[in-house]
Amino acid sequence: MTATTEALGNQHSTRSKSRILGVVRLHFMNTQTFVWVPVIVLSGVWLITLLIYWIISASGVEGPMYSGGSQAPLWYFAVVGAQAMNLTFYFSQAMSLTRREFYLGSLTAAGISAAAISTIFVLLGLIEQATEGYGINGFFAYLPWVWEGGPFAAGLTYFALTMLVFILGFWFAIVHKRFGALILTTALLVIALVLLSGAALISLNGAWLEVWMWVLETQSMGLTLWALGLGVVFAAGSYLTLRRLTV
Amino acid sequence: MTSVIDARDLTKKYKHATALDNVSLSIEKDSIYGLLGRNGAGKTTLMSILTAQNFATSGDVEIFGEHPYENARVLNRMCFVRESQKYPEDATAKHAIATARLFFPCWDQSLAEELIDDFRLPLKTPIKKLSRGQQSAVGVIIGLASRAEITFFDEPYLGFDAVARQMFYDRLIADYAECPRTVVLSSHLIDEVANLIENVIVIDRGRIIMDESTEEARTRAVNIVGDADSVQRLVAGREVIHREALGRVSSVTILGQLSDVDREFIADANLDLTPVSLQQLIVRTTQADTTSSNEDENTGPLTDTDVRSLQS
Numbered sequence: 239m240t241a242t243t244e245a246l247g248n249q250h251s252t253r254s255k256s257r258i259l260g261v262v263r264l265h266f267m268n269t270q271t272f273v274w275v276p277v278i279v280l281s282g283v284w285l286i287t288l289l290i291y292w293i294i295s296a297s298g299v300e301g302p303m304y305s306g307g308s309q310a311p312l313w314y315f316a317v318v319g320a321q322a323m324n325l326t327f328y329f330s331q332a333m334s335l336t337r338r339e340f341y342l343g344s345l346t347a348a349g350i351s352a353a354a355i356s357t358i359f360v361l362l363g364l365i366e367q368a369t370e371g372y373g374i375n376g377f378f379a380y381l382p383w384v385w386e387g388g389p390f391a392a393g394l395t396y397f398a399l400t401m402l403v404f405i406l407g408f409w410f411a412i413v414h415k416r417f418g419a420l421i422l423t424t425a426l427l428v429i430a431l432v433l434l435s436g437a438a439l440i441s442l443n444g445a446w447l448e449v450w451m452w453v454l455e456t457q458s459m460g461l462t463l464w465a466l467g468l469g470v471v472f473a474a475g476s477y478l479t480l481r482r483l484t485v
Numbered sequence: 486m487t488s489v490i491d492a493r494d495l496t497k498k499y500k501h502a503t504a505l506d507n508v509s510l511s512i513e514k515d516s517i518y519g520l521l522g523r524n525g526a527g528k529t530t531l532m533s534i535l536t537a538q539n540f541a542t543s544g545d546v547e548i549f550g551e552h553p554y555e556n557a558r559v560l561n562r563m564c565f566v567r568e569s570q571k572y573p574e575d576a577t578a579k580h581a582i583a584t585a586r587l588f589f590p591c592w593d594q595s596l597a598e599e600l601i602d603d604f605r606l607p608l609k610t611p612i613k614k615l616s617r618g619q620q621s622a623v624g625v626i627i628g629l630a631s632r633a634e635i636t637f638f639d640e641p642y643l644g645f646d647a648v649a650r651q652m653f654y655d656r657l658i659a660d661y662a663e664c665p666r667t668v669v670l671s672s673h674l675i676d677e678v679a680n681l682i683e684n685v686i687v688i689d690r691g692r693i694i695m696d697e698s699t700e701e702a703r704t705r706a707v708n709i710v711g712d713a714d715s716v717q718r719l720v721a722g723r724e725v726i727h728r729e730a731l732g733r734v735s736s737v738t739i740l741g742q743l744s745d746v747d748r749e750f751i752a753d754a755n756l757d758l759t760p761v762s763l764q765q766l767i768v769r770t771t772q773a774d775t776t777s778s779n780e781d782e783n784t785g786p787l788t789d790t791d792v793r794s795l796q797s
Contacts, residue, residue: 253590254557260587267573267580321574328571329581331538333588334560334633481555485538485567 261343291376319407617644711756
């Protein structure tokens, strides 16, 4: 037994890596949450948007058409984040995993999903560019403002935003488990009030024009960096909350 | 003997209740422990803290000499099977068992497959759609096949019928013989596990009230069977914890040990001594503790009867 223990000790770092990859597999066990629903949301919204474009173009409108429909799968990632926490954390504890291993594995799983969906997004955008909006000048994934820095930058933007939304959903689910619905609701209200007071401050100073100018100037690459920065902050917050979560 | 678990002064307080009250214990390597007690006594809380799934308000835990919290080296060697384990939403028994194989270093796949057959566990049905007993079987299979150096079973047989429970006990003993390890089995079916466990820890309202070998525990009481009048003469003035009668024959369980004089009397009156039910002993002890809670903690509730003798 002692020999086994020592051998295990030596393999510790490799074991740790394989345990984190195990958590990734654990998450993808929820194929419905992690694979099928995102695929259905994305393809459903894509189909609906194209139908609307087709109706519009059939009625003789010629200008390029853009929509916010491609945001839909992005928002769904808040649900994926919450589900990743709710469905798998307790089983990961039964598998004798540390909270750290669960956390790193969860982020890796989210990263894989976000990368996959960003890739699909970029491919759709490239197709739209090549076919001039499916021949009817309608664009779902190709939004000029996001694509200014090229396909890679657009993909990175989509990836960063998806991760950010996932981490928020993940964190809210941890807060809910640890402190209960009352605290979570209060926290969400406080966040809403903070955002609202920010908006009020801008309005009172008549500064909306400057804000929009700033958004335009930072461009999508700036937005990506902001999303990544916030993502890191929220990820750190969720780790600190998870560390003391009990079963 | 070396201890693999050492807990010192564990206290767990919730807002309105104290789940554990100054619990200290050590658990030896390669032995089967019964963690017994009523519902809400603190069994699950204790096991959760030992596996770092919950945190003590105060006190220390050492597993294999290290603190288990966020310690993969230690957690790796433990397996905790909960009474109502939650599984990922879409998981089937096949998924769960394949995952366990990934994480437990001593996993025995052929044992897992035998157990799947034994319990007739459907592998492709989502776990949430399995019957309660089948869900419990998933946990039991993971717990046994993990062959973890310390395995905790928290009332693992919920929804099991008598056959499945016996199968679990038989499998546990057989595999323990083949691959000795430390097992902590929490249960309220005391008589069923009595022959399985080598050590008994009784917890009541967050406090350990018995922590000794099963053999020692049994010597706390004796059971006398025979002619009702003779039995009555022997047990007069002693604390009787159980009594059954059928015509002229009665069977009485008393607390305390027998003196030589007692044994002579038993031989002369043609009475029989039979093994004591651990369940009766524990039920009686937990009740005694409830009624006389201001008794000195160190001497325990049984002391006054222990010293009583036939001559008095």
